[in-house]
Every structure is written in structure tokens, then in C-alpha cells.
């Protein structure tokens with residue numbers, strides 16, 4: 001049952017929490033697939049999925065079984081001591097990454113992956129400047145925050161956020177990008193589809209030019225696939241949408257199949273996290289050998305990175321994605337979802353945009369009241385992505401019937 005004894009969990013969480021989060025007045029106790037239940041037994045359709053983490057569905061049975069088995073065998077083992085599950089995960093992950101991006105630093109979150117990316121880029125190039133994107137989001141830790149555009153996230157921390165070494169360019173603007181990549185730039189970092197910044201898909205010309213310019217200038221290209229990765233956008237990784245068609249191999253799950261120097265988009269590094277282990281906290285900076293080999297031994301580290309529990313969950317999650325062809329599901333359901341949203345006749349909608357099941361609806365007014373109405377009146381959970389955008393990040397296992405219910409609910413709250 002999802003109902004828990006009527007202890008006031010909400011009061012306890014609010015009393016002891018740090019206070020950084022705006023707490024919704026609910027207590028979520030169980031989830032399965034794309035459904036969540038609260039402590040009163042109320043059932044929700046979930047288009048939050050833990051901020052785009054539960055791609056394989058909440059409590060995916062294969063992931064749960066893998067966690068159960070591993071928990072009984074071995075939960076912790078630091079990375080100085082090799083482990084079978086970690087080796088299996090690394091092999092499975094590299095099998096779906098672009099060719100040549102086959103050395104991985106394992107950690108426990110997206111921000112940690114970005115922090116690692118910065119350090120590896122510095123040792124790989126001997127440079128310390130970065131180019132990031134306006135409206136980009138890289139994380140909340142101080143190093144990742146310096147690459148994150150939104151001033152309200154950075155301002156409270158003043159000069160502790162190192163803005164001296166970061167320049168921001170308009171996403172998609174090749175001229176600005178060209179001017180920003182000076183000889184002291186270690187790396188350009190960008191999301192193939194900007195998520196928290198309002199669900200803004202990139203375009204092939206910009207991404208290919210970023211690849212060409214960074215190669216020319218001796219800087220790294222780092223693609224942040226923390227939110228777009230693992231089937232979310234209709235491909236295993238979003239950069240595959242921007243490969244030249246000729247580069248797509250038969251099963252389409254792997255780009256960069258050409259030699260790296262020819263490939264138009266294969267990055268020097270990719271930051272990964274969120275859905276990678278089916279919901280268990282995990283992060284990674286995947287990179288080429290040329291980048292990995294320049295980091296001094298012992299130059300970075302993490303206690304929990306590569307722990308056998310997360311690794312076992314990750315092996316199960318990636319296996320599920322491949323076997324269920326989850327990327328194709330996301331592509332098909334995403335097209336269906338966006339078609340239904342575009343069919344809504346409402347003067348409040350400015351634009352429906354996205355890729356696969358990473359969808360944003362930009363309204364002509366603040367989205368917060370509609371997000372709140374969806375939760376309270378319609379039992380549908382959705383996210384914001386800047387003040388005007390409603391963001392839908394459902395589990396990729398969501399059913400067409402659930403999509404229809406979400407669209408009908410959205411239409412009702414807009415009228």
C-alpha cells in the first residue's frame with residue numbers, strides 16, 4: 001500500500017531540511033513506471049521523473065532486482081580496488097558512447113561530472129578558461145556554477161564563483177563562439193538541448209562549427225548530456241541527432257563511428273549522470289584517451305564514485321534501454337506528445353518545442369500557476385524551465401494513454 005501511518009512526515013521534513021527547497025504540501029511514498037502515489041493514496045502521472053532521472057521507469061523491475069542482488073553481495077568498494085560490477089558497467093557504458101570516447105571518470109552526480117570535466121580539461125590543455133552558453137545549466141557546486149548562466153543561482157556567492165575564467169556566448173551564435181574561443185580556452189561546454197534553460201534544442205550547424213573551431217584552436221569540446229543522455233531525446237545520446245546522416249550506423253545508437261578526426265560532432269568529453277543508473281545516484285565524465293592520459297595519477301578522486309551498487313543498477317538500466325530500444329520509444333512517443341500539445345487551441349501557448357520526450361511548452365505568461373494547478377487539480381507532475389516554460393520529462397516508459405491524460409489535463413488548466 002502507498003498509505004503510510006498518518007505521521008506528519010511533511011512537518012518533520014520541513015523542520016529539519018536546510019530550507020533551500022520550496023516544499024510541495026505532499027508526501028510521495030511510492031512510484032512505479034510513470035505513476036507516483038502520495039501518502040494519502042492519491043495517484044499522479046509523473047512528468048518530472050526526478051528531474052529526468054527515471055527514464056527506464058520508477059522502480060524498474062530489472063534495476064530493482066540488480067540492486068537487491070548487489071546489496072546482498074557488496075555495496076561499497078573504492079576505485080583503487082577493482083570490482084567486477086564496475087568493470088561490467090564501464091564496458092556497457094563505453095559500448096553505447098561515441099567511438100573513441102572510451103575512458104571514464106566515475107562519480108555521483110551531474111555537478112561532480114562537470115567538476116571532473118573542468119579538471120581534466122585543464123590538465124589536458126594547460127589552459128584554465130572556459131566557454132559556456134547563455135541559458136546553460138551545469139550544476140550548483142562552485143566550479144559547475146561558474147559555467148551556469150542564471151544570475152540568481154550565482155549572485156548569492158559573489159566572487160567565490162569564478163567568473164573571471166568563463167565567457168558566455170549566445171547558444172547557436174557562431175560568430176560569438178568563434179570570438180570567444182581564444183588561445184587560453186581549455187574547453188567549450190554546452191548541452192545539445194538546453195534543459196533547465198527552457199528546453200532549447202541545439203542545431204547541427206552550431207554544434208559542428210563548435211567541433212571544428214575547438215579542434216582548430218586546441219580546445220576541448222565537452223557535451224553535457226546529463227539531462228539529454230540515455231534515450232531522453234530519441235537517441236541514446238542527443239549528439240547523435242547532429243551527426244551527418246552518413247555517420248549513423250545501422251543500429252543508430254552509436255555516433256562517431258568514423259575516425260574521430262573526421263567525425264563532425266564527436267566531443268572530447270561528455271558529462272553524464274541522471275538516468276545512467278536507473279535512479280541510483282551516479283555521474284561520469286567520459287573522455288578520449290588523449291584527455292584522460294594528461295591527468296596526473298591521483299589528480300582527482302571520489303569516495304563513492306564507481307560503487308558496486310550504482311554500477312549494478314547501471315548495468316541493468318543500460319541493458320534495459322538497449323533491449324527495449326528505449327530511444328526509439330522516446331522518439332515515437334515524443335513526436336506523439338508534441339503533436340497532441342500543438343493541437344491544443346490556447347492563446348496562452350507561444351511554442352511547443354523539444355526533442356523526443358524532453359519537451360517544453362513556452363507560455364505567454366508565467367507557467368508556475370499552471371504547474372501548480374496540474375499537480376493540485378489534475379494529479380499531474382510537471383517541471384518548470386525558466387518562468388514561462390512548462391517542462392515535461394516523463395519516464396520514457398510512459399504509455400500513450402498516460403500522455404493523452406496529461407495533454408487533456410494541460411488543456412483543462414489552460415482554459
Ligand SMILES: Cc1[nH+]cc(COP(=O)(O)O)c(CN[C@@H](CCC(=O)O)C(=O)O)c1O
Nearest residue numbers: 051109110111137138139195196224226227
Ligand atoms: C545539463 C545539466 N548539467 C548538470 C546538471 C547538474 O546535475 P546534478 O548535480 O546531478 O543536479 C543538471 C541538473 N538539472 C536539473 C537542475 C536541478 C537544480 O535546480 O539544481 C534540472 O534541469 O532541473 C543538468 O540538467
